[in-house]
Amino acid sequence: MKKSITSIALIFALIVSLFALSSCDLIKKWFGGDDNGTDDPAATIVEVTGSDGLTVNVAVNPTRVAVYDYAILDILDNVGFDNTGIVQLIVPSKTTLPADLDYYKNQPDSKVVSGGSLFYVDWDALDIVQPQLVILGGRSFGMNAAGERLGAEDNAAFKSSTMARYSSTAFVKLSVNSSNSNLAPDLQSNVTALGKIFPSLKPALDAKLAEILAAMDEIKVKAQASGKKALFCMMVDQTTLSVFNTSSRFDMLYEEFGFEAVDADAAAWSEAHGFTAQAEYVLARNPDVIFVLDRSATVGTGAGYQNFLADSSIQATDAYKNGNIYNLTGEAWYTMTGGFTAITRMISDINQFFAA
Secondary structure, eight states: OHHHHHHHHHHHHHHHHHHHSOHHHHHHHHHOOOTTSOSOTTOOEEEEEOTTSOEEEEESSOSEEEEOOHHHHHHHHHTOGGGSOOSEEEESOGGGOOGGGHHHHTSOTTTEEEOBOSSOBOHHHHHHHOOSEEEEOTTTTSBOTTOOBOOHHHHHHHHHHHHHHTTTSEEEEOOOOSSSOOHHHHHHHHHHHHHHHSGGGHHHHHHHHHHHHHHHHHHHHHHHHHTOEEEEEEESSSSOEEEEOSSSTTTHHHHTSOOEETTGGGGGTSOTTOEEEOHHHHHHHOOSEEEEEEHHHHTTSOOOHHHHHHOHHHHTSHHHHTTOEEEOOHIIIIISTTSHHHHHHHHHHHHHHHHO
């Protein structure tokens, strides 16, 4: 009888101790792990430098991963996601993934699960999967669970509390600069990081990178030889126009694709994220070629490209008269920038001018 009572007491104590742990800590106890994001003490650890300049220790070949950047998902899909060895993946909402990322959308939830959005890192999903590695994007921590935009202070607090909650997980930011485009170097840096984390992918990653960089250089040579002055325009919504010059989010048009900026002197006063302008501004600069990103259509709030073309001031430009206004692939330039498929589409968009 005494032995029976002792056994019951031990069982009760065990139950109490388990419930004393938070759900997150309990899962960590089951899975193990350390601050490298690895469950295996013998795992190979590599240093990865993120796009924020921070160096993070990451275990090679993680099997549970979260990716909050479309471009990184694009790159992994392009070189064969099944070759990564990842068995559980968290992505931004599967239902809203771009068409180019249908591979992930079509996977069962046992393999690929929704975990928030580009802006919101969902703790519920992280609690369940307990990823060894979380790859963050440029928009990560920009919203709360209610979809409300967070200011810089709240953004930093959300990020800090997330990293503290999952202290055994490696967090690394891999994205392209969204304020002053540095497309080729950022792409190279991200590919280098992915090659370190998934060594079996390195040959395919390096080969595709070389192919894309060569295609970008080819466009640059042609654009510089043409001597044409260009302007990057974005329809923010169906009626609001923003323009982007050098030293801006879309200055890859000038710096890396080689077109001369029609308003080169604007860099000193124009904003990195573009500035709102009237069509008369475009006419006054009168570019030879205009590339238009219809953000409104890309995010599903209507279409602004036709309204841009219908404006009388736009129709008075040389670009319009000569048929040199081109509509860009929205997802490639706006939501997936820096992915292999996305950059290939960007190159095709620019080549419309040279094929005309």
